[in-house]
Amino acid sequence: MRSIVRFLHDCSAMPAVALITLGFGAGCQENVKISAYISPPDANLEAGPAAEPTPARTLAAAVYRPDSTWFFKMMGDPEVVATQQEAFNSLITSLKPSGANLEWKVPEGWTETKGQGLRFATLKPSGANGVEVAVNRFEGVTGSLLANVNRWRGELSLEDLKETDLPQAVSDRKVNDLTVHVVNLVGKRKPRQGMGGMGSMPGVPPMARNQPPLGQPGQVTSGAKDAAEKLAYKLPAGWRDSDKKVMFAAKVIEVDGAPSVKVTLSPLKPEGNSVGDNVNRWRAQMSLTPEDPATLEKSLSRDKTAGGEEALLVDISGKGTAGPQRLLGAIVRRPEALWFVKLTGEPTEVAKVRDGFSELVRTLKFN
Amino acid sequence: MDNTLQTNGPLEAARPRGAYPAWKRLLRPLASLRLTVVLFVLSLILVFYGTLAQKEQDVWDVVNEYFWSWWVLIPNKLTLLFLQVFFNASPDAQWSLGFWFPGGKLLFWALLLNLLAAHLVRFQFSWARSGIFLIHGGLVMMMAGEFVTREFAEENVMTLVQGGKASFVESTRFNELAFTRPRADGQVDTVVIPQEMLAAAARSGEFLENDALPCRVKVLQYASNCDLLEKFPADFENPATEGEGKTLALKEMPPVSGVDPEQRVNMPGAYVQLLDKSNGQPVGTWLVSTLFQLTRPIRVQEVKVGEGGAWKVALRNRRSYRPYTITLEKFTHDVYPGTNTPLNFQSDVHLEDPALGIDRMSVIKMNEPMRHAGETFYQHQALAGDSGSVLQVVRNPGWTLPYLSCAVVSLGMLVHFGATLMRYMRRQA
Secondary structure, eight states: OHHHHHHHHHHHHHHHHHHHHHHHHHHTOOOOOOEEEEEOOOHHHHTOOOOOOEEEEEEEEEEEOSSEEEEEEEEEOHHHHHHTHHHHHHHHHTOEEETTEEEOOOOTTEEEEEOOTTEEEEEEETTOTTOOEEEEEEESOOSOHHHHHHHHHHHTTOOOOOGGGHHHHOEEEEETTEEEEEEEEEEEEOOOOOOOSSSSOTTSOGGGTTSOOOOOTTOOOHHHHHHHHTEEOOOOTTEEEEOOOOTTOSEEEEETTOTTOEEEEEEEOSTTOOHHHHHHHHHHHTTOOOOOHHHHHHHOEEEEOTTSOEEEEEEEEEEETTEEEEEEEEEEEOSSOEEEEEEEEOHHHHHHHHHHHHHHHHTOEEO | OOOOOOOSSOOOTTSOGGGSOHHHHHHTGGGOHHHHHHHHHHHHHHHHHHHHHTTTSOHHHHIIIIISSSEEEEEHHHHHHHHHHHHOOOTTOOOOOEEEEEOHHHHHHHHHHHHHHHHHHTOOOOGGGHHHHHHHHHHHHHHHHHHHHHHHOEEEEEEEETTOEEEEEEEEEEEEEEEEEEOTTSOEEEEEEEHHHHHHHHHHOOEEOOTTSSSEEEEEEEESSEEEESSOOTTOOOOOOBGGGGTOEEEEOOOOOTTOTTOOOOOOEEEEEEEOTTTOOEEEEEEEEGGGGGSSSOOOEEEOOSSSSOEEEEEEEEEEEEEEEEEEEEEEEEEOTTSOOEEEEEEEEEEEEGGGTEEEEEEEETTBOEEETTEEEEEEEEOGGGOEEEEEEEEOTTTHHHHHHHHHHHHHHHHHHHHHHHHHHHHHO
16 A cells, blocks of 8 residues: 555656646747737727816915814815805804814714824815815924915915915904914816836826926935934933824924923935025924025034034024924934924023033934 | 665665666656755855846846846846945946856756655655645645746736726736727727837847738837937937927936836837838838827827828837726825825726626725736826826736645644654653
8 A cells, every 4th residue: 555655656746747847838938929909999098188287276274272283174176166165164263162172063064074193074065076174183383374375385386475475365364262374275286196106107297207206395214214213312301202293203302391392303305405494494483584595504503413413503583373482403414314403492491491402412323 | 675765865875776766766866955955055146146136127127037047147247236235345346247047947947856856766655754745745836836927927007097998908017019090990900019029120120020010110229218308419310200209309228127216117119110011111210109108198199101091109018908898987096184195095996897797886995906807906006187097907816826835835844843743752751
């Protein structure tokens, strides 16, 4: 019996070798030849719509509260948005504070669904094709009103406004102890970037094929993310690392006894991020007008980190959305990123922790 | 004397020659364990250089050149590249030439034959060794799985504009020069020349001729990857006399690297001279490129040759027609608030397959593909301006084999080590 099994085993491998050999040999033949066939018409691609910016209108409202920032935005086809303008206005006039959140009355015929992540809620009118009101809630102060209005303008291919233009572009309404900043914009919606994955694919204008994909301005580079893990510093007494999340920040630090003070350490892409432009970004957050970037950079005082890098120091005061604010900043140039150490808070509290900030910057080390 | 082989090790040299059949003696060198080790070492080296090569070459070129070839000429500059990156070799150094090395196909066959020969010559079936057989069987199955995937798996894309329908899929790796002309019945006469023939014709200078072709084709230049320049270089002599080529210049580009961070694909282009079949006279020279397929609507170039109306000529992604039709009813692209970062892509499609009596709606979104007729449809990309959707269409009849082979190998290891443990425990008892 054992001999039979052994014999069968030995024999079974031989046809396997032959079959696999034949199979591989046959499979390796390429069928390359000119071929002719009758195919269905190709109306799908030849008659497709051009990938041009489309007309769009945005109705948006921003509400700045001490601990949070709220945005209500409806963007879509101008004709469709026009049909929902009255309902949007009624939504805005129904806003009222409710503890840390806001409350509102859903317009008649609309539906509300709870959002995920940064999206707090979504309000949809019935029958308005593709139009909805996105309600977003952000912790703390999220950008100045000018920065957010310009963000919305940018979505519609409109040029940025200056601080002085803001009063004409924004209508401030007092609603139930709230100040609601409302904007009404009409422009052209930029085509969105594809999903990526396999590179240039149908739909991308030919001459843009070799251009890099759109990135998020100031987005953390992957190299900077790695660098964040190697970042070392010594916290002054009473300062502590926080587990709070702030967009693009690698580290968040809080200071005992100074609740309004928040410190963030953020790496941004080194390419296309000049020091002067970023100081202007901070100035905008303090409601200050921009200045010449090159002059700004030259005017900054200098200090040294523990790693020997030069830190460019910023100290500006202005008006934030929650009242008077002061910002202390340090910018460190590294090959993998520009590092921004930013401290913001009420001027009196910032003055108390100013020495601690200097101490923190001097202990910075990028391993 | 017991002639039964009772060992897992190499045949003892002391065994008398008459102890084994002649075929086993012939197979004995092939069954060598030393050969196995050498083949594994060669495989490791091949994988190492194949990985390095992707720094500069397209991943599919590397697969074909290194792993699906009998021999490969490995350039010395790859070794230099490695030394420059990891051992601070001089960046100015230049190493030319290269060395021939066994390709993946040769190593694969050698390993397979080595394994099978080992079973024929050295191994004897017994329940105690059934684990080893299972492990080796699983490895063979894994190799067969790669073969099935290589030969039978297809990865294509289906591009749909909003409200548009398609009954064909397109390859992202292969291209073809297509001549198309509408017929009276609404269908389209199509003649296609594969890219391999275009590249070969550009090298040889030979004409491409076929009864079905409306003209003779001479490929003046073929670039496997190109860009189109709107401004002609100073010393550029434009070969194109017709169509888009009169205002655009072809610029040959290096092939897209396998480690390209943007994961682009090669976009070939060519200058093709078309000649009248009847008198051999040139009709004109056209610039063709798959880049023209990226616009919406796509740029169409007409060619007036032969009889029966104008043809359209285009270098396009290789198409395969299907018996079903998919219509994109709605495309949804959600982003994270305040950013352009995609949150959700969703295609609501209408699937019609008359042959199977299927007429249904389906939703395709990230991680929720649609399956039909042995193919899986994944949400892949969005067209610019959200004007449509690109679905990845995958057919892989061998997709279960890697899972099965891993299961068989795992079972084999369990049996083998379980049996060893049992034997050990029995001896200790």
